[in-house]
Amino acid sequence: MSENGQLDLSHLHPDAQQIARLPNEERLRYVRSDRWIGYPRASAALERLETLLSWPSRLRMPNLLLIGPTNNGKSMIVEKFRRSHPAVTHPDHEETPVLVVQMPSEPTVVRFYTALLAALGSPLRARYRLADLEQLTLRLLRAAGVRMLVVDELHNVLGGRGDSRREFLNLLRYLGNELRIPLVGVGIRDAYLAIRADDQLENRFAPLTLPRWEADEDARSLLASFAASFPLRRPSPIATTEMTGYLLTRSEGTIGELALLLTDAAVAAIESGEEAINQRTLLLAPYTGPSERRRLFERELT
Known part of the structure; x- marks a missing residue:
């Protein structure tokens, strides 16, 4: 909250700021929709x-x-x-x-x-x-x-x-x-x-x-853009060097998998009231990476 009691949404893009003021149901629909993140x-x-x-x-x-x-x-x-x-x-x-x-x-x-x-x-x-x-x-x-x-x-x-x-x-x-x-x-x-x-x-x-992503400045800039696009009411500290390495390892370095992981974490952030993508909401996210999905599928077949 700002000093006058209004939500401080300066960490978000202008479009996301408008959505962040809406009820949870509308914010969740926005989070789950496709969006263009330039890089x-x-x-x-x-x-x-x-x-x-x-x-x-x-x-x-x-x-x-x-x-x-x-x-x-x-x-x-x-x-x-x-x-x-x-x-x-x-x-x-x-x-x-x-x-x-x-x-x-x-x-x-x-x-x-x-x-x-x-x-x-x-x-x-x-x-x-x-x-x-x-x-x-x-x-x-x-x-x-x-x-x-x-x-x-x-x-x-x-x-x-x-x-x-x-x-x-x-x-x-x-x-x-x-x-x-x-x-x-x-x-x-x-x-x-x-x-x-x-x-x-x-x-x-x-x-x-379009090679797999590495934990460099471009990846940190990409994560900062993701963080600013989700209508969460608190800043998401995901553009740090440590968090970049963790997220790319978990998503196996592709932007599509990274978007799935961050979307699940953003949903968890809204539903839990945490209002940010952080260590807690990333653990709450039900996301599993491609290799883990394959292992689970192969285990069910045996």
């Missing part, structure tokens, strides 16, 4: 995506490969970028500057074209000849004004047989040449291995990595 590598990725989107059309367009461990912020960056360039509805058509599609778990050319049509909102017939499917997809991509194609879960390419894998890599090269738009592949390290299998694609896709 240097994410900003660099967004800047690179902006550069690619504004690139003049030419025969050999530059592409990007966004690589990182599972749950380390790749999809959040893509979604942040897509929302900053939303689809625009015109009287006779809808313009989609950034199209995001997920690589099928068992990739084939037909399944990928079908996924593209679904992402464009096109009605699908039960059967298409491959040549007709290809021409329809290209026509709709052009009509929708797609200026960037993002392929998430690109590492699923390795799940295909050798011949289908090669066919799909050829398809990526064909789409880039035919549409003259940048392609962005998103995935774990195996996505790079898939692209590296084709010399021409490897030369076109510039890698940008």
Whole structure:
């Protein structure tokens, strides 16, 4: 409390200050919702995506490969970028500057074209000849004004047989040449291995990595941003060197796991009345890290 009896919320971002004055139920809903927490590598990725989107059309367009461990912020960056360039509805058509599609778990050319049509909102017939499917997809991509194609879960390419894998890599090269738009592949390290299998694609896709977090100044700055974003009524001392090391060890160094841990601790802080993420609320948090979850699951199977 401040001297005049009002809550002192100066430790929070302005948006979080407003939420912090609300009842617990509304604060808990806010804590559990998605939020964007910026950090240097994410900003660099967004800047690179902006550069690619504004690139003049030419025969050999530059592409990007966004690589990182599972749950380390790749999809959040893509979604942040897509929302900053939303689809625009015109009287006779809808313009989609950034199209995001997920690589099928068992990739084939037909399944990928079908996924593209679904992402464009096109009605699908039960059967298409491959040549007709290809021409329809290209026509709709052009009509929708797609200026960037993002392929998430690109590492699923390795799940295909050798011949289908090669066919799909050829398809990526064909789409880039035919549409003259940048392609962005998103995935774990195996996505790079898939692209590296084709010399021409490897030369076109510039890698940008999102490595696991280490206990350095960037991580402390990230934790300070998290602390300021949760609508808790007392400061959360989580940006210290000691706490940074503890939190990254417990979350195994990925931003997604770190967010889950801090969210559970913030919920515990509100429900317990502690109103801060600290040693007590971190112990109250029901969070378990990836390795522990695997051990528990394997133990239940035996």
